[in-house]
Amino acid sequence: MIRRYLRKIMVGRYGFDKLSYTLIIIGFIFGVIVSVLHLPLAGLIYSSKAAFIGFRVINVISYIPYFIAFYRAFSKNFERRRKEEQAFMKIAGKWVKYFAQKLLQRKDKNHRYFSCPSCHRTLRVPRNRGKIKIDCPHCGKQFTRKT
Numbered sequence: 001m002i003r004r005y006l007r008k009i010m011v012g013r014y015g016f017d018k019l020s021y022t023l024i025i026i027g028f029i030f031g032v033i034v035s036v037l038h039l040p041l042a043g044l045i046y047s048s049k050a051a052f053i054g055f056r057v058i059n060v061i062s063y064i065p066y067f068i069a070f071y072r073a074f075s076k077n078f079e080r081r082r083k084e085e086q087a088f089m090k091i092a093g094k095w096v097k098y099f100a101q102k103l104l105q106r107k108d109k110n111h112r113y114f115s116c117p118s119c120h121r122t123l124r125v126p127r128n129r130g131k132i133k134i135d136c137p138h139c140g141k142q143f144t145r146k147t
Helices: 002-010 018-038 042-047 049-061 064-073 078-107
Strands: 111-115 122-126 131-135 142-146
Touching: 018 049, 018 064, 018 078, 111 142, 122 131
Parallel strands: none
Antiparallel strands: 111 122, 131 142
């Protein structure tokens, strides 16, 4: 019943996408940081009116990513939300790809990864071969590394 009601509300709305989820995560992290800083700074915050107001402003600012995410989710302007998502993925996609590649490299127990000193491309070589000479297939530079 609640599910049907929520579906009815979301008809014709943009919904949540990766940018919205990222904004929610940023809001959560910012809120946790504000909460953690509240304990050690409580004496300072409550001793000065300016510090108290400043802390409250920072606390309210931590909710802004949530409001933006929900505004985007309930928006009916699909084209504008898609453009925002594409712009976000253009920037964030590079970071996501980089960290996914690093994660795969860490999980690979059979190979070591080195960066070519000349062209800076990532090269994969087998592990446990001792000290070997590595030839970069891209630039032809030869260098020695321990695997």
